Amino acid sequence: MITSRLQQFESTFFSELPALFAEKGLGPDGVLAVLTYARGLQDWQSGGHEWHMRSSRYTKARPNRTEAGPPGWLHGPSGLGTTGASVKALLDVTGGARRRRRHANVPHPVGSSVIPEFYLPYRNVLNPHLAGARERLIEWNREMGILDEGIWWEEKARGYDFALCSAGIDPRCSAQALDISAGWLSWGTYADDLYPLVFGTPRALAAARAQTQRLRACMPLDLSAPPPAVNAMERGLADLWRRTAAPMGTRGREMFRSAMDQVLDSRLWELDKQAANRVPDPVDYLEMRRVTFGSPMTISLARMAHMDVVPEQVYGSSAMQSLQAAAFDHSAVMNDVFSYQKEAETRASCTTC
Known part of the structure; x- marks a missing residue:
């Protein structure tokens, strides 16, 4: 793990x-200022690692090795704090091989996953507006052009059934609120499918950053007119932002915009x-x-309904932060248990598998 973090x-x-x-x-x-600071961090990490390797606090005394080693030039600099610059560490099994493995992940067969029974401590209740929300969501996808760009089509959009997810998340909200919630889930998943395909496969990182800046412009805090949309992703975000942010106060818009920026x-x-x-570290x-x-x-959408009831200090407390993190981790990892085979066999470089 130390090697991986240094890499x-x-x-x-x-x-x-x-x-x-x-x-x-x-x-x-x-x-120059940033590079100098980063070099200081590197020296600090290397020195700390070297101290841990030599200190009797963490290691037992080891006998001197007498077997022949690699040529002297391969050892690189010597002395306290220079382990990170060792050419040997770059090439040996704990450095070079692991580095190569981490950058050599390709799609490969993994077989069917064993899906466990997930415990649900309460009864699942669905919103009564679900049936209508399903049809309205498909129509919204069609109006935004999401079904016309070759990434999604109607059968695929229906198969995702985001309205069902929204109906379970908030079984008591209005039909209008359910439509907005399902729209956000649909838009977010469409963007999640589009980015790796359009920008990731051709390694078009500069284009992705330019597109992301245009998406930010679709969410003006003052609800002014955004730039004209050039694709379905921009058109859908601008529409959802307007419908979601219009009833909010300034504080609510800022909080939701910050969440979307993340x-x-x-x-x-x-x-x-x-x-x-x-492949990222765990x-x-x-x-x-x-x-x-x-x-x-x-979570921002869920908090909107309680902003005037629950004090901000409650949401900012360490206990609430821990509860939210646990809920996030459970939901995401449960999702990934189901999608692991598809991701590993078709999009191995994707970091959401």
């Missing part, structure tokens, strides 16, 4: 910082991993899965 830092340094420099428009002085950023994170063909996967699953968007 993740290295990957961030070399592959993500240059794009951020360009995105933020940093000049030479700004770039979801959009997570799409780019997925594409970066897909472009590098890198800790990264679980933390980011909460966002790629759309949980910030879902």
Whole structure:
């Protein structure tokens, strides 16, 4: 795990910082300041790792090895804090082989998954407006052009049955609220299907960032007219934002917009991993899965109905944050148990499998 985390830092340094420099428009002085800070972090990590390897607090004394080792030049720099620069560490089984494996994931057969019985501690109740919401959602997809771009078609959209999901999430909301909720689930899944296919497969990361900026422009806090939509994803987001944000106050819009920004950023994170063909570490996967699953968007919609009842401090408490994280993790991992075979056999580089 230590090796993997150090390699993740290295990957961030070399592959993500240059794009951020360009995105933020940093000049030479700004770039130098960031690189100097990052180098300090690298030295700190390397020195800390070296101390842990040498300290008797964490390791037992080991006999001196007398067997012949690799050529002297392969060892690289020596001394406290230089382990991270070792060429040997780059090539041996704990460094190079693991690095290659992490970037060599390709679609491969895994067979059918064993689906366990998931415990539900309460009775499932569905919204009485479900039947009408199903038909209205298909019509909305058609009006937005989602069924005309070759990624989705009517049979596929009906098979997802997002209205059923919304009907279970909020069994007591109005028909109008149910339509909006189902629309968000449909739009989010469509974007989740589109990004890896349109931007991930050809490694079009710059185009993905440009598209993401256009999507942000579809959600003006002052509800002013967004730029003219050029595709179904923009058209659908602009429509859902207008219908959702119009009844909200300023605070509610800001909270929901912040949640949507997190979801959009997570799409780019997925594409970066897909472009590098890198399987994320478990800790990264679980933390980011909460966002790629759309949980910030879902929880924000749920909180809107209680903003004047539940104090903000309650939602910000560590206990509530832990409960939300547990709910996010359970829902996302349960979803991934069902979708693992499809993702592993068809989209192995996708980070949501």
